[in-house]
Amino acid sequence: xxxxxxxxxxxxxxxxxxxxxxxxxxxxxxxxxxxxxxxxxxxxxxxxxxxxxxxxxxxxxxxxxxxxxxxxxxxxxxxxxxxxxxxxxxxxxxxxxxxxxxxxxxxxxxxxxxxxxxxxxxxxxxxxxxxxxxxxxxxxxxxxxxxxxxxxxxxxxxxxxxxxxxxxxxxxxxxxxxxxxxxxxxxxxxxxxxxxxxxxxxxxxxxxxxxxxxxxxxxxxxxxxxxxxxxxxxxxxxx
Amino acid sequence: xxxxxxxxxxxxxxxxxxxxxxxxxxxxxxxxxxxxxxxxxxxxxxxxxxxxxxxxxxxxxxxxxxxxxxxxxxxxxxxxxxxxxxxxxxxxxxxxxxxxxxxxxxxxxxxxxxxxxxxxxxxxxxxxxxxxxxxxxxxxxxxxxxxxxxxxxxxxxxxxxxxxxxxxxxxxxxxxxxxxxxxxxxxxxxxxxxxxxxxxxxxxxxxxxxxxxxxxxxxxxxxxxxxxxxxxxxxxxxxxxxxxxxxxxxxxxxxxxxxxxxxxxxxxxxxxxxxxxxxxxxxxxxxxxxxxxxxxxxxxxxxxxxxxxxxxxxxxxxxxxxxxxxxxxxxxxxxxxxxx
Numbered sequence: 295x296x297x298x299x300x301x302x303x304x305x306x307x308x309x310x311x312x313x314x315x316x317x318x319x320x321x322x323x324x325x326x327x328x329x330x331x332x333x334x335x336x337x338x339x340x341x342x343x344x345x346x347x348x349x350x351x352x353x354x355x356x357x358x359x360x361x362x363x364x365x366x367x368x369x370x371x372x373x374x375x376x377x378x379x380x381x382x383x384x385x386x387x388x389x390x391x392x393x394x395x396x397x398x399x400x401x402x403x404x405x406x407x408x409x410x411x412x413x414x415x416x417x418x419x420x421x422x423x424x425x426x427x428x429x430x431x432x433x434x435x436x437x438x439x440x441x442x443x444x445x446x447x448x449x450x451x452x453x454x455x456x457x458x459x460x461x462x463x464x465x466x467x468x469x470x471x472x473x474x475x476x477x478x479x480x481x482x483x484x485x486x487x488x489x490x491x492x493x494x495x496x497x498x499x500x501x502x503x504x505x506x507x508x509x510x511x512x513x514x515x516x517x518x519x520x521x522x523x524x525x526x527x528x529x530x531x532x533x
Numbered sequence: 534x535x536x537x538x539x540x541x542x543x544x545x546x547x548x549x550x551x552x553x554x555x556x557x558x559x560x561x562x563x564x565x566x567x568x569x570x571x572x573x574x575x576x577x578x579x580x581x582x583x584x585x586x587x588x589x590x591x592x593x594x595x596x597x598x599x600x601x602x603x604x605x606x607x608x609x610x611x612x613x614x615x616x617x618x619x620x621x622x623x624x625x626x627x628x629x630x631x632x633x634x635x636x637x638x639x640x641x642x643x644x645x646x647x648x649x650x651x652x653x654x655x656x657x658x659x660x661x662x663x664x665x666x667x668x669x670x671x672x673x674x675x676x677x678x679x680x681x682x683x684x685x686x687x688x689x690x691x692x693x694x695x696x697x698x699x700x701x702x703x704x705x706x707x708x709x710x711x712x713x714x715x716x717x718x719x720x721x722x723x724x725x726x727x728x729x730x731x732x733x734x735x736x737x738x739x740x741x742x743x744x745x746x747x748x749x750x751x752x753x754x755x756x757x758x759x760x761x762x763x764x765x766x767x768x769x770x771x772x773x774x775x776x777x778x779x780x781x782x783x784x785x786x787x788x789x790x791x792x793x794x795x796x797x798x799x800x801x802x803x804x805x806x807x808x809x810x811x812x813x814x815x816x817x818x819x820x821x822x823x824x825x826x827x828x829x830x831x832x833x834x835x836x837x838x839x840x841x842x843x844x845x846x847x848x849x850x851x852x853x854x855x856x857x858x859x860x861x862x863x864x865x866x867x868x869x870x871x872x873x
Contacts, residue, residue: 380826381841387826388839389863393576442826446808 322519324527328368331510335367336528338400348455350428351462354477359462361529362485365508365521366402372510387442398448403457408444410493411460418467427463429456465492472496478526485525563835568857568866569613574598575606593841593857593866594623608866640813640824640845642719642779644681651683661688666701672734675712680721687715687724687763693735698726704763709733710755716777718784724763725786727777730755731770762786768798776809782845782852783816803832813845813873815852820873822854829856837869848872 325332339345339360349356382396391406398404412432415424424431433440447453465484474480482503490502508521575597593608597616604616605623617623656662660669661677663686668674671690678687686701689712696712699705710728717724731754732740740748759769760777768788775789785796789809794801796818804812807823814821821832829837840856847853852873860867 380824380843383826384839384841385859385863388859393863438827445826449808 321523321527324519324524325531327519328510331368331371334371335364338367338371339364342451345455348452349459351459355462357529357532358477358481358484359458361481361525361532362488363401363458364528365485365489365524366397367400368524369508369510370400370402383445387438387445390436390441398445399454400451401454401458403448403454405441405444405448408448408457411457411464414464414468415460418464429460461488461492468492469496478529481529482522482526485522489521563869563871566868568608568868570861571595571864571866572597594627640780640782640811641809642781644717647679647681648683651679653677653679653686663701666703668699671697676715678715678717678724680717682721685721687717689715689726691734694733696728696733698724698761698763700724700763706761706763706765708759708761710759716779718779718786719781720784723779723784723786725760725777727774728759728761730757760786760788766798768795778809780812780814782847783814783818785814785818787812787814813852813854815873816847816850822873831871831873838867
């Protein structure tokens with residue numbers, strides 16, 4: 295038991311200092327791999343410094359939130375000229391998420407993600423907490439009109455920032471008992487949850503943390519990367 | 534966010550020369566053609582990319598079945614083709630070589646880059662020049678814009694006492710405040726600048742000399758936005774100005790303020806909830822259509838199923854819409870054409 299605790303402590307200390315966890319290969323140089331797209335994503339955050347304030351989160355959580363979406367900024371910059379969403383949006387609005395679940399906007403948020411966040415926000419936060427947060431509970435139901443309003447919100451960057459803020463707050467509630475081996479482990483956990491879905495529970499998220507599914511092509515190429523590692527790359531550089 | 538593109542595989546779209554649309558719709562007339570009734574297990578899914586053939590047609594793909602039994606079909610030229618056993622095989626059939634990948638025709642005009650060689654040059658005493666026209670010299674040059682045909686250039690700049698929007702054909706307007714983004718009309722002859730506040734450079738530099746009350750008032754005024762066109766029209770100031778744009782189908786200036794859409798300063802009635810990206814006015818502004826995600830609405834009150842893909846073109850002064858929609862609970866594929 296003592297040895298295990300010591301190993302965990304060493305692992306936590308090592309991870310917190312930015313060392314690679316045992317069994318993981320050194321992280322690639324994502325700045326070099328994604329090149330101009332990486333720089334574009336950094337520039338976007340620099341030109342939209344208001345996002346940090348709009349998140350209304352403690353500084354450490356705002357830093358985490360930006361890192362969580364940073365890989366999506368890279369991807370959006372790579373595909374924005376080629377994506378066409380009308381058909382997908384129409385299918386989602388008319389027939390629901392089973393007929394159209396797609397990524398929207400700078401933070402590449404899916405309607406199903408927004409639905410989950412809206413539902414958890416209503417379920418996990420008291421009216422008093424929501425009043426303090428300053429975002430009212432979302433309308434409930436699954437009508438075409440409600441789905442269209444959700445899509446319109448996702449098209450608006452200011453609303454994407456609000457959803458990102460709510461995601462961090464919801465994660466704090468849902469996984470308040472989860473133990474993290476330092477801030478970087480927490481960042482990787484949150485980033486994976488954002489990218490692969492957060493509702494499946496801690497074990498499911500941790501199982502996905504080392505998957506290499508991230509890419510910037512419209513369709514999956516041979517070379518893919520680990521989403522959480524790309525997020526971590528920005529997290530470290532933006533300290 | 535999770536990427537399930539591997540299973541998204543119906544490249545939907547509208548064949549612009551859909552064979553079934555045999556009669557050309559005239560203004561106000563609508564042609565409606567049922568292209569196909571989808572099979573019970575055939576799903577109208579669309580991926581994030583729309584494919585158009587080299588001659589401008591768009592193509593619809595559907596997916597039928599699951600797992601190893603999945604099959605793909607292509608709706609092209611008004612006919613159903615297939616089955617294809619893989620997405621790539623269907624896409625290769627659906628999209629001609631050199632096909633463009635891109636979106637439906639956007640309602641908002643987005644100017645392309647100027648032709649190669651069309652550029653500003655340095656002028657005397659720090660001024661800049663375009664095709665023999667000199668701009669300035671000014672204290673600050675905020676923006677330089679050249680129209681896609683390379684014919685006209687626009688510059689925003691400021692001196693100590695006032696700011697400017699100038700064009701290379703000799704038009705010039707001045708104002709106080711900080712010039713922001715410049716929008717240019719599809720024909721390149723109109724331009725508008727969105728200006729924040731009302732302070733000149735001098736006034737901003739000497740703000741500390743004002744009384745606290747005047748500073749507060751000046752900063753409040755600085756939140757307001759005003760539009761100045763190159764032809765001298767002024768709209769605003771606005772406490773809230775949500776969007777400013779030129780529609781692809783019109784050279785009139787549109788903006789949204791206070792929950793209303795305006796055309797050259799006049800309210801467009803009935804289009805309050807429209808997003809600029811969905812709003813298609815005629816050139817004269819007398820009619821419009823809003824392509825939402827629930828329905829396609831025309832200013833004459835007619836409503837249709839929302840277009841999965843939409844093609845809009847100008848033809849002899851009319852605006853022609855062609856679109857593909859799903860009806861009967863998503864099982865009937867219908868092609869429409871309507872003039873406006």
